[in-house]
Amino acid sequence: DETEESKQEISPKEDAVETVSAEEKDPEVIGAHKNLNDAAVPLEMERKGSDVYIKMTSQITDIEIEKGYNYKAWTFNGEAPGPLVVVNEGDTIHFTLENLDPAIPHSMDFHAVHTAPDKGFADVMPNEEGTFTYQASKPGVFMYHCGTDPVLSHIANGMHGVIIVQPNDGYPTDDEVDREYAIIQNEWYRYNDLDDMTNGVPSQVVFSTKALDEGQPNTNGTVTAVKNEPLLAKVGDKVRLFVNNVGPNEVSSFHVVGTIFDDVYIDGNPANHMEGMQTVMLPASGGAVVEFTVKEEGVYPFVTHQFNHATKGAVGYIKVTAD
Amino acid sequence: DETEESKQEISPKEDAVETVSAEEKDPEVIGAHKNLNDAAVPLEMERKGSDVYIKMTSQITDIEIEKGYNYKAWTFNGEAPGPLVVVNEGDTIHFTLENLDPAIPHSMDFHAVHTAPDKGFADVMPNEEGTFTYQASKPGVFMYHCGTDPVLSHIANGMHGVIIVQPNDGYPTDDEVDREYAIIQNEWYRYNDLDDMTNGVPSQVVFSTKALDEGQPNTNGTVTAVKNEPLLAKVGDKVRLFVNNVGPNEVSSFHVVGTIFDDVYIDGNPANHMEGMQTVMLPASGGAVVEFTVKEEGVYPFVTHQFNHATKGAVGYIKVTAD
Amino acid sequence: DETEESKQEISPKEDAVETVSAEEKDPEVIGAHKNLNDAAVPLEMERKGSDVYIKMTSQITDIEIEKGYNYKAWTFNGEAPGPLVVVNEGDTIHFTLENLDPAIPHSMDFHAVHTAPDKGFADVMPNEEGTFTYQASKPGVFMYHCGTDPVLSHIANGMHGVIIVQPNDGYPTDDEVDREYAIIQNEWYRYNDLDDMTNGVPSQVVFSTKALDEGQPNTNGTVTAVKNEPLLAKVGDKVRLFVNNVGPNEVSSFHVVGTIFDDVYIDGNPANHMEGMQTVMLPASGGAVVEFTVKEEGVYPFVTHQFNHATKGAVGYIKVTAD
Ligand SMILES: [Cu+2]
Ligand SMILES: [Cu+2]
Ligand SMILES: [Cu+2]
Ligand SMILES: [Cu+2]
Ligand SMILES: [Cu+2]
Ligand SMILES: [Cu+2]
Ligand code: NA
Ligand code: NA
Ligand code: NA
Ligand code: NA
Ligand code: NA
Ligand code: NA
Ligand SMILES: [Zn+2]
Ligand SMILES: [Zn+2]
Ligand SMILES: [Zn+2]
Ligand SMILES: [Zn+2]
Ligand SMILES: [Zn+2]
Ligand SMILES: [Zn+2]
Ligand SMILES: [Zn+2]
Ligand SMILES: [Zn+2]
Ligand SMILES: [Zn+2]
Structure with missing residues (x-):
């Protein structure tokens, strides 16, 4: 019919993107962050045998991407990319995320671990902290990132980094x-x-x-x-x-x-x-x-x-x- | 000279694209398809030893890409991607394409086979059918697609799918x-x-x-x-x-x-x-x-x-x- | 403060690109090249044992990318991509670049060799030549290209090609x-x-x-x-x-x-x-x-x-x- 056919002629792109949760600059979040520029909080890491206790923060911190251009980044520990994490193959990671962002939830998705994402990578609410346990069972150079929706915003605004899992038998070279x-x-x-x-x-x-x-x-x-x-x-x-x-x-x-x-x-x-x-x-x-x-x-x-x-x-x- | 130099200043992009056959929305094809929405025709497949007889259609069928947004897709068998085809390494494929599209030719390019493309992947005219024979000699997860010019239109409008060729000796895992x-x-x-x-x-x-x-x-x-x-x-x-x-x-x-x-x-x-x-x-x-x-x-x-x-x-x- | 915050609202993109040296069509270089269309100069190559003496030019030559559309390319030897170079694993390359371009420097970066780039891939000034020595120690199909700043302009304008280093023990097939x-x-x-x-x-x-x-x-x-x-x-x-x-x-x-x-x-x-x-x-x-x-x-x-x-x-x- 006429109506359906004419829909074919209209670009779905803008609508499509909205449907799957893209949005333009979000004035509410921008407003909530605008006076924040937290000093970098050092990563905490402690080892007891093969149990590794790691504490990180999510926080809003300016990153000077180019001389004179500060980006009010969403960060882990005030760095973007976040701090490098190095563990050993087979370690059990006890991970705590302290969310210092007063406005929105954040979370942690380590590519190095096996976990049910809806539990192990769950959101931590503003001004709260969450603790998660999982194993790093494979060696490699893995990405980590915030997995909170919309994920693209959280990664692109700075919430990414690397976790190296050192192989038990090393590299041949x-x-x-x-x-x-x-x-x-x-x-x-x-x-x-x-x-x-x-x-x-x-x-x-x-x-x-x-x-x-x-x-x-x-x-x-x-x-x-x-x-x-x-x-x-x-x-x-x-x-x-x-x-x-x-x-x-x-x-x-x-x-x-x-x-x-x-x-x-x-x-x-x-x-x-x-x-x-x-x-x-x-x-x-x-x-x-x-x-x-x-x-x-x-x-x-x-x-x-x-x-x-x-x-x-x-x-x-x-x-x-x-x- | 002046004329040649000034040509350098003019963007070749639009012309270039035209030359190699890109065109904008094609009103003739859109018109010919606009009242079509064929019900999906099931894939036919029959095996006699290592000879496999496969019949597929090319047909115009609406695909609801997002809730309420129907795309009048160019399809194999009314699906986009088209039906999954699974054969064994070494099989001889006897393939028939029935082109139910009244407006334009279509064809089939299986990445899984060895054939002379101008013969084995030849166009099938509107309302006609064509039969082709070739061997699936390597295991893998292969793409198939319509190869009719302009190929990009035929693939992007929905004429793609997968043929799995199962390895004779399986996977080590x-x-x-x-x-x-x-x-x-x-x-x-x-x-x-x-x-x-x-x-x-x-x-x-x-x-x-x-x-x-x-x-x-x-x-x-x-x-x-x-x-x-x-x-x-x-x-x-x-x-x-x-x-x-x-x-x-x-x-x-x-x-x-x-x-x-x-x-x-x-x-x-x-x-x-x-x-x-x-x-x-x-x-x-x-x-x-x-x-x-x-x-x-x-x-x-x-x-x-x-x-x-x-x-x-x-x-x-x-x-x-x-x- | 107000000023810094408002900077967040302004797109950094145009400035950013400028900072890292992108520029639009460069009228000076275009002007200097506009009457040039040098005939292709053949590659020179001579072998003495495992020492290979190669001479190439950088020169401005029209390339007809599409029928009737000439691109005033920046080339090696009047070809874009430049001439194919084929050497053997372990060869020592004695390479001379003769820069026939009267306007700007050019250079050569062979992906096949080990060298300190600031010396072995150094700029050769207009109307000058430079000679460089390095070894091709690994077999492969390597890119070469001009490495003069802005590198993207030099590559995209045509200064790229391939050097094949033949493996001493051949390929298993x-x-x-x-x-x-x-x-x-x-x-x-x-x-x-x-x-x-x-x-x-x-x-x-x-x-x-x-x-x-x-x-x-x-x-x-x-x-x-x-x-x-x-x-x-x-x-x-x-x-x-x-x-x-x-x-x-x-x-x-x-x-x-x-x-x-x-x-x-x-x-x-x-x-x-x-x-x-x-x-x-x-x-x-x-x-x-x-x-x-x-x-x-x-x-x-x-x-x-x-x-x-x-x-x-x-x-x-x-x-x-x-x-
Ligand atoms: Cu986040
Ligand atoms: Cu991920
Ligand atoms: Cu087609
Ligand atoms: Cu293909
Ligand atoms: Cu150059
Ligand atoms: Cu390079
Ligand atoms: Na689009
Ligand atoms: Na060493
Ligand atoms: Na372009
Ligand atoms: Na199992
Ligand atoms: Na951008
Ligand atoms: Na042969
Ligand atoms: Zn929007
Ligand atoms: Zn696993
Ligand atoms: Zn090795
Ligand atoms: Zn057009
Ligand atoms: Zn083959
Ligand atoms: Zn394995
Ligand atoms: Zn500019
Ligand atoms: Zn090396
Ligand atoms: Zn082989």
């Missing part, structure tokens, strides 16, 4: 490796604008590095973070990077200029070994361990070779000096 | 698996709008499930299909999903919340074994077998972790109950 | 292969428009083929290049393609219609063997060796199965004739 760093790729969109997050292109695509050991740099995801303070290595080193592309939307073509990956472990699992790769394909939320040798003094950039994203910020530096 | 389901990801664009299909972003990204066994759900690709009627499993089950991302345009970062893939077979070939993956990268038309264990009662969503697409509908549920 | 071809996928954007390159969608996505042996076709990346002059094979042949997706921005879902890849070597490394694949995921700058059998006479198209890109030109043909 452990003996060859001289230095290790952790690198994360993420995108930024217009502030709290779910329509831009859903239908737009990223405003910035960035790298951050998170300290694996004391003394290593630990940064947020900004357009200059790993340029201003490069990763360091010595001539002849085999460097290992733990990388994850936390998205929320784009895939990554991870590449280090001036070298080739001798060894790659897809998602960081020792069983998924590849060799001699110029570039590693990372799905959204995908990880890898990549290893490469730097043979001369100089500066080696790493990029996503999707160069529109490199142009938007996704470049970092490794500075190699003589022994 | 067959003994561990308790349940199997088939899952397909596809995108929808503005109705029959080749310009949106070519240059736009999807209106919806969706999952469907297709019955592998009697009693399993069998759905179209809609924003709620595998939410309203979740896949079922029991605590402790190892679940196997046969997945394919039929596109037409987007890649997929396939992930199940609350678990990790114990075993993955890329494109469904037993030789391509990976382990311990959080997320599997599926190219457009790529498949995989993924297996994971669900250890607690609850609801486990699966998504493409490209979260703009999840926001547009690409979420399904697995409901896990106690034994 | 060498004995089965009857024919070999090299195929490259690249995108084109609006002429020298870094904003379109950064935020737009490609105007054209194309394939080219580069001659591995004398007598084979050698084309630029145009919408008809590998259609007008198809690759040739005989019934029963196992065909090997060396493929690379040089981007600059998009990933590729490489597929040959009518067959299945018997064997795939990711990034062209013999260690990264996969089997029975319908489609291979290529990151931006990713390569592969893919092998397949053509069993019947006819025309077999190859595509990226991201069909919006196929619609924009990314289709080539393999013509198979009887013995």
Whole structure:
């Protein structure tokens, strides 16, 4: 009939997106957050045998994505990406989320664990805390993120990070490796604008590095973070990077200029070994361990070779000096 | 010279797209289809030894992508994605396409077979039928689709599906698996709008499930299909999903919340074994077998972790109950 | 404070992109290039043992991307993609770049080598030449490209190509292969428009083929290049393609219609063997060796199965004739 046919002619896009919960800038949440800028609260972590007790916060904290441009991020512990978590294969994680956000619930979804999501990744209400227990049974470089609806808003506003689960038997190439760093790729969109997050292109695509050991740099995801303070290595080193592309939307073509990956472990699992790769394909939320040798003094950039994203910020530096 | 230089200043994009056959909403085809809404015709399949006789239709049928929004899809057998086809490695397929569309030709391109495309995947004219013979010589989770020009219109309007070719020697993990389901990801664009299909972003990204066994759900690709009627499993089950991302345009970062893939077979070939993956990268038309264990009662969503697409509908549920 | 908060409301996107060096059409460079259309200068290559002496040019040359549409490309040697380079694993490359562009510097970044990028891939000034030495220590199908800032402009304007490093021990399937071809996928954007390159969608996505042996076709990346002059094979042949997706921005879902890849070597490394694949995921700058059998006479198209890109030109043909 006329009515039904004419519906075919009208674009469903806007309605469609609304139906599945996209919304534009949310004035209520923006208003509730506008005077917040909480200082970063350090991650708490304590081990008793293979039981690991981790406490994190969800909090609203400004992140300076570009010089002079502060993004009022939704964060874990005041960092975006959130703090690096490192545990061992087989550990039991006792995780507490303290939600310091007075306005909306948040939650934690660790890709490293087995749990029923509606229970183990449940929402924690504003000004409350929740504790959850689960096991990290597989080694790898896993994403974590807030899983509260609308998930895209929570991830894109900054609630993402990485948990490394160290393999009990190590990697076959452990003996060859001289230095290790952790690198994360993420995108930024217009502030709290779910329509831009859903239908737009990223405003910035960035790298951050998170300290694996004391003394290593630990940064947020900004357009200059790993340029201003490069990763360091010595001539002849085999460097290992733990990388994850936390998205929320784009895939990554991870590449280090001036070298080739001798060894790659897809998602960081020792069983998924590849060799001699110029570039590693990372799905959204995908990880890898990549290893490469730097043979001369100089500066080696790493990029996503999707160069529109490199142009938007996704470049970092490794500075190699003589022994 | 002046003329040639000025050509450089003018965008070639619109012309370029026209040249390679993109067009906007096609009023002739839309007009010819507008009163059609054929009831789904069941797939016919008969086996004689390793000869399999399959008959499918091409037909115009409304698919309710979202509540109240009907898309006048170009379909195989009135489903979009079309019916699941399951054969054995080494089978000879005798395939008949009955084209019930009075307006335009359609065809069938099975990724599972070896054939000369200009013969084996040839167009079948309106109101005619065509029969083709070829072999399914490799195991896997393969896409099929209409290959009639403009191919993007035929796929994006709904003419896609999956053919599983079962490996003669099975998968190494067959003994561990308790349940199997088939899952397909596809995108929808503005109705029959080749310009949106070519240059736009999807209106919806969706999952469907297709019955592998009697009693399993069998759905179209809609924003709620595998939410309203979740896949079922029991605590402790190892679940196997046969997945394919039929596109037409987007890649997929396939992930199940609350678990990790114990075993993955890329494109469904037993030789391509990976382990311990959080997320599997599926190219457009790529498949995989993924297996994971669900250890607690609850609801486990699966998504493409490209979260703009999840926001547009690409979420399904697995409901896990106690034994 | 009021000022800082209101900044949150203003889109950072345009500023952000500027900060990280995107700019719109650059009138100075366009002006300097507008009367240039240098004839292609052949690649020079000479071997002395495992020392290989390669000389290439950077030059401005029109490429007819579509019939009647000339793009004033920034090229290596007047081709876009540039000439195919083939060396052996372990070779030392002595590379000279002669920059025939009077306006801007160019450079060379071979993904096949180990070098400090700020030295080995350094800029060569207009009308100058530079010589660099490095080793090709890993086998594979590697991208090369200009690495001069802004890199996206230099790649997207045409400065990309492929270097194959042949494995010393060959591929396990060498004995089965009857024919070999090299195929490259690249995108084109609006002429020298870094904003379109950064935020737009490609105007054209194309394939080219580069001659591995004398007598084979050698084309630029145009919408008809590998259609007008198809690759040739005989019934029963196992065909090997060396493929690379040089981007600059998009990933590729490489597929040959009518067959299945018997064997795939990711990034062209013999260690990264996969089997029975319908489609291979290529990151931006990713390569592969893919092998397949053509069993019947006819025309077999190859595509990226991201069909919006196929619609924009990314289709080539393999013509198979009887013995
Ligand atoms: Cu949150
Ligand atoms: Cu997740
Ligand atoms: Cu069709
Ligand atoms: Cu296909
Ligand atoms: Cu250049
Ligand atoms: Cu590069
Ligand atoms: Na944006
Ligand atoms: Na070393
Ligand atoms: Na759309
Ligand atoms: Na079980
Ligand atoms: Na464009
Ligand atoms: Na042969
Ligand atoms: Zn809205
Ligand atoms: Zn190396
Ligand atoms: Zn190795
Ligand atoms: Zn038009
Ligand atoms: Zn598991
Ligand atoms: Zn296994
Ligand atoms: Zn500008
Ligand atoms: Zn085959
Ligand atoms: Zn093989």
